[in-house]
Amino acid sequence: MIPPSFEYTAPRSVEDAVRALAEGGEEAKVLAGGQSLMPLLRMRLAFPELVVDVGGIPELRGVREDGDTLVIGALTTHHTVLRDPLVRRHAGLLAKATATVADPAVRHRGTLGGALAHADPAGDVPTAIVALDAELVAQGPDGRRSIPAAEFFTDYLQSTLSPDELLVEVRLPKPGDGWGFHYEKFRRATQEWAVVGVAAAVRRTNGRIEEARVALTNMGPTPVRARATEAALAGADVAGDAIARAAASAAEGTAPGTDLAASAEYRAHLARVLTRRAVTAAAG
Ligand SMILES: Cc1cc2nc3c(=O)[nH]c(=O)nc-3n(C[C@H](O)[C@H](O)[C@H](O)COP(=O)(O)OP(=O)(O)OC[C@H]3O[C@@H](n4cnc5c(N)ncnc54)[C@H](O)[C@@H]3O)c2cc1C
Structure with missing residues (x-):
């Protein structure tokens, strides 16, 4: 699996990198850690004419x-x-x-x-x-x-x-006082990509959730906020069943896909279960 040929430059400053990208236009690509770009090049799914390697720019x-x-x-x-x-x-x-x-x-x-x-x-x-x-x-x-x-x-x-x-x-x-955080990830095997993931940030006062931010992995083409769940969590009593009830709407407004790892329906189920777990953990 040999990448297509391309011009290569390794600028030493952000300004030089931006200049190189401007000169390369649509055909230029940034190379950072190479963990995603190199497989794309080797599989010939990307054909940049210029690769701008930013690995030698210490200020980044x-x-x-x-x-x-x-x-x-x-x-x-x-x-x-x-x-x-x-x-x-x-x-x-x-x-x-x-x-x-x-x-x-x-x-x-x-x-x-x-x-x-x-x-x-x-x-x-x-x-x-x-x-x-x-x-x-x-x-x-x-x-x-x-x-x-x-x-x-x-x-x-x-x-x-x-x-x-x-x-x-x-x-x-920087979060102020009272914030708790958790990330829940469901995957088929250790070190695999997420089938679904949930990031929860929760601000509590006196056993109540004042504010919650819940974001979902792999529930659509971009990361997506579970807005209905966030709204339902505002003012929720941490000790009762309010978190479970709010998590039931976690998949609302999402567009999960079906692939070899999971169907869209199963992803929606995972989003609800993982949201309950992530928010419960974040709320302490
Ligand atoms: C086997 C494997 C398993 C992985 N599993 C996971 C996982 O479970 N969860 C997860 O979150 N990630 C996973 N990743 C992805 C990993 O997080 C990579 O770090 C990430 O995909 C790309 O980072 P990179 O620095 O290698 O970027 P590169 O491969 O160098 O670049 C990736 C893309 O970003 C562009 N780019 C890079 N840096 C910049 C910049 N500063 N400005 C503008 N454009 C830029 C490049 O042009 C390219 O298009 C996995 C990767 C591999 C190879």
Whole structure:
């Protein structure tokens, strides 16, 4: 399985990378960890004329604080994300979801930005980012723009990024007091992709849920918020059966597919069961 031939460049700065992407136009592709792009090239499902390898741009890596915001560089690997103390303290949901991604080999090379730009609806990382209300920052020839996670994913393997834009960082609001988080993933075997996943973020006060954000993996062409469940959870008593009743509407407004792993009906069933578990765990 030999990839098609292409021009290759390895810029050392974000500006040079953006310039190379602009020159390459529609035929240019960013290479980060290569975990998704290389198989596509080797299977000849992608034919870029130019590959822009951003692996040597140090400013794209790392985790830092910026006031009330946690900032993670797009080239930060899954391995770093799930071990970083700042991520664990301020974005535990992202660490939990990232820990379920594939195996150590993929996690050592795959990057946060690559997982988001690839926009696979079966990906665990995009769902966590949506539930955390993150902002994704892209840089293009006209400068930087910030995209809310809920607007970033547009269709199956599609995002709002244009071919001349580089995803540079992800900005996560630090949660205040009372928030709890959990990620539930159902898969047929260890280290596999999700059949369905649920990311839950819940703010509680005195045994009641004040606010809930629930995002679903693989329940449509993009990560999707379970809006009916979120609305039903507002004001719910954690101790009663309100969480189970709210979870019953988790599949409302979703469009799961049928494939070899599961039928659409079974995915809807999983969404309800996993939502109940994820919200219960997040609510403590
Ligand atoms: C065997 C296997 C199992 C996996 N299982 C899971 C799983 O269970 N859950 C899960 O969530 N993921 C899973 N993944 C995917 C993994 O999360 C990869 O990290 C991710 O798909 C791509 O990251 P990457 O850095 O390797 O990106 P690459 O493969 O280098 O790039 C992927 C795409 O994103 C674009 N891109 C990359 N970085 C940027 C950027 N900064 N700006 C703009 N565009 C960019 C590339 O042009 C390309 O189109 C799996 C992958 C493999 C190989």
